[in-house]
Amino acid sequence: MQVHVDTYANLRQYSPAGRGSFDLTLNSDATVSSIIDALNIPCAVKIVILVNGRRAAEDTRLEAADKITLFPPIEGG
Amino acid sequence: MQEKTIMHGWCGNVLRVDLTGGQIRTEKLDPGVAKTYVGGRGLGIYYLSKEVDPGCDPISPANKVIMSTGPLTGTAAPTGARYMVTTKSPLTGAISCSNSGGNFPAELKKSGHDVIILEGKSPRPVYIWINGERAELRSAEHLWGLTTHETDDALRRETEDKAKTAVIGPAGEKLVRMAAIINDRDRAAGRSGVGAVLGAKNVKGIVVKGHQEVSLFNPEEFKTVNGKYRNNFKDATKDNPPPLRLHGTAITVVGTQSHGVFPTRNFQQGTFESWESIYGETLTKKYLVRAKPCFSCPIACGRVTKIPDGPYQGEGEGPEYETIYALGSDCEVDDLAALTKANYECNELGIDTISMGSTIACAMELFEKGYLPESDVGMALKWGDAEALVKLVRQTGLRQEFGDSLAEGSLRLATRYGHPELAMVAKGQDFAGYEPRGEQGMGLAYATSPIGASHMRGDPAYFELLGVPTTIDPLTWEDKPPIVAKWQDVFAIIDAAGLCVFFSVRYLTDLTLDARPVGIMELVNAATGANYTLAELEKAGERIWNAERLFLTRAGFSRKDDSLPPRMTREPMPAGPAKGHVCHLEEMLGPYYKYRGWTDNGIPTQEKLQELGLI
Numbered sequence: 001m002q003v004h005v006d007t008y009a010n011l012r013q014y015s016p017a018g019r020g021s022f023d024l025t026l027n028s029d030a031t032v033s034s035i036i037d038a039l040n041i042p043c044a045v046k047i048v049i050l051v052n053g054r055r056a057a058e059d060t061r062l063e064a065a066d067k068i069t070l071f072p073p074i075e076g077g
Numbered sequence: 078m079q080e081k082t083i084m085h086g087w088c089g090n091v092l093r094v095d096l097t098g099g100q101i102r103t104e105k106l107d108p109g110v111a112k113t114y115v116g117g118r119g120l121g122i123y124y125l126s127k128e129v130d131p132g133c134d135p136i137s138p139a140n141k142v143i144m145s146t147g148p149l150t151g152t153a154a155p156t157g158a159r160y161m162v163t164t165k166s167p168l169t170g171a172i173s174c175s176n177s178g179g180n181f182p183a184e185l186k187k188s189g190h191d192v193i194i195l196e197g198k199s200p201r202p203v204y205i206w207i208n209g210e211r212a213e214l215r216s217a218e219h220l221w222g223l224t225t226h227e228t229d230d231a232l233r234r235e236t237e238d239k240a241k242t243a244v245i246g247p248a249g250e251k252l253v254r255m256a257a258i259i260n261d262r263d264r265a266a267g268r269s270g271v272g273a274v275l276g277a278k279n280v281k282g283i284v285v286k287g288h289q290e291v292s293l294f295n296p297e298e299f300k301t302v303n304g305k306y307r308n309n310f311k312d313a314t315k316d317n318p319p320p321l322r323l324h325g326t327a328i329t330v331v332g333t334q335s336h337g338v339f340p341t342r343n344f345q346q347g348t349f350e351s352w353e354s355i356y357g358e359t360l361t362k363k364y365l366v367r368a369k370p371c372f373s374c375p376i377a378c379g380r381v382t383k384i385p386d387g388p389y390q391g392e393g394e395g396p397e398y399e400t401i402y403a404l405g406s407d408c409e410v411d412d413l414a415a416l417t418k419a420n421y422e423c424n425e426l427g428i429d430t431i432s433m434g435s436t437i438a439c440a441m442e443l444f445e446k447g448y449l450p451e452s453d454v455g456m457a458l459k460w461g462d463a464e465a466l467v468k469l470v471r472q473t474g475l476r477q478e479f480g481d482s483l484a485e486g487s488l489r490l491a492t493r494y495g496h497p498e499l500a501m502v503a504k505g506q507d508f509a510g511y512e513p514r515g516e517q518g519m520g521l522a523y524a525t526s527p528i529g530a531s532h533m534r535g536d537p538a539y540f541e542l543l544g545v546p547t548t549i550d551p552l553t554w555e556d557k558p559p560i561v562a563k564w565q566d567v568f569a570i571i572d573a574a575g576l577c578v579f580f581s582v583r584y585l586t587d588l589t590l591d592a593r594p595v596g597i598m599e600l601v602n603a604a605t606g607a608n609y610t611l612a613e614l615e616k617a618g619e620r621i622w623n624a625e626r627l628f629l630t631r632a633g634f635s636r637k638d639d640s641l642p643p644r645m646t647r648e649p650m651p652a653g654p655a656k657g658h659v660c661h662l663e664e665m666l667g668p669y670y671k672y673r674g675w676t677d678n679g680i681p682t683q684e685k686l687q688e689l690g691l692i
Contacts, residue, residue: 077398
């Protein structure tokens, strides 16, 4: 299945060719952690994960056409 | 003869400026009061409650302006850079306490003063020159009408080049209800019209040069504790570079847009189609010159920027996230150069960017719906009109043409045209850049904030959107009242200590939803020797919150004023991740009051006030 992934700030460096926004093809039983593994994001890097605009965990199961947003925790605005 | 009490962390001095009589005197800060109220925001509400009639006219001589630092301001504590300006607000009639960093607050502390109290009204324009322990009033007739940058230049020329300034621009002089006090050229005690109160008193500004370091109770212990928290920061940021350093607070757009709470079209929408053209990474790429830290700050979220060419050419600081929402998405302006230029104009004229943008957005909606005639504005006022945005900021700061109406703020503007419900305010103060329908805790925080809507009174965006310390569902409301109340109290402690929330929340609390201020306690104790227990410090935060509520109660505020516009509570969010949701404010208020020990009408009970030593 195909999902769409957006990465921001320091997480952009882990996206293909640093593009930030890209489609990714995954197995049908994929979870958020499948994306983190595919992008080789180190464990020490902290991530806020959203699936379709709602908070998700690394073990959240994905569905085709899901929109995943990854950004670092932000100290305020 | 008064006995000399040696204090540490606190200087022990209050500078009282009688503007009517042209007299300045130094009073001692009572050590008991200092410990009870900590400093900064705490001392602000202490003096405001003691000396100002809650029913007074904010722009009358009866109002006072209290500028107060905390025990960590001017020390090497991380982000020990902040001061608070407390007064009665001409925008809201509620408390105004507006916070700023930069270098002025630390310099004030190094001059040997914790607090400045400005009272009465000068017959002529003046400024206050504080050179160490000496202070004098000087004529500012020749400065009246100058911008904040021009005033900063002139004041440092007339005193000392290395002195630091906090001044008003034309907006403060002309009593624009959202006028700010600008320190160090581009840092703002921005909210609630504090600049207009200075203008009403004929005070152009304060210029200060300090000559001494802040005395510490236990310098060795302070160094150890300070080193520990700075190392924690270094360790944590080794693999996680601070987003605020990389891209400024403008990076926060990612968090709000992706959750569908990025206010757009005067809060008619929670997502902005062109958001990527105005967010932090775009700002970095196009206009960032360098990151700029406040005094003693390891984060450096400040942005020095430059628009190199075109109609909005200029240099200055900003924009920050709140400015990007207010002057950008809320007005549907996607031209980053234009909104950055509008930010520069706000800084130079001395205007709060949040209320400025929100008021223009309100005017745009009034125009869209046909309530505001083109003849009154002098032009068609269309969403996304970048040129109009810059023009209207200037008109507002100078109270010219339609700007004279905008200068009254969104609620008065919308009321004048028969639709007060279109002002996105709580207690008359404009919302920050977070949508209460998609962020229930923020809705409660806006409604119960003593200064009207503010993101700096407990900021639930941390735990509802930004992942610090963790994230809980922004759309649930049942769990929010106690968490919001706890965070409101912790923010009061941060503001009282003289610290910035950006470091404190992440590195000086226990990083749980209880946000227990362990690191702040250790730093304050090493600096002051006051030996606070954690419970005592937390109680001080609750005391400050209740003292502010008591002032509001005496000014006639109650549950009826803890409200949000009907758009937030009755009109479901039209699209995005929060689609279909309203803010459940009424359902949250009861449990919130109960948790606080207040009556159903939002009034602190006698028992609660006694417990906190407020009666």
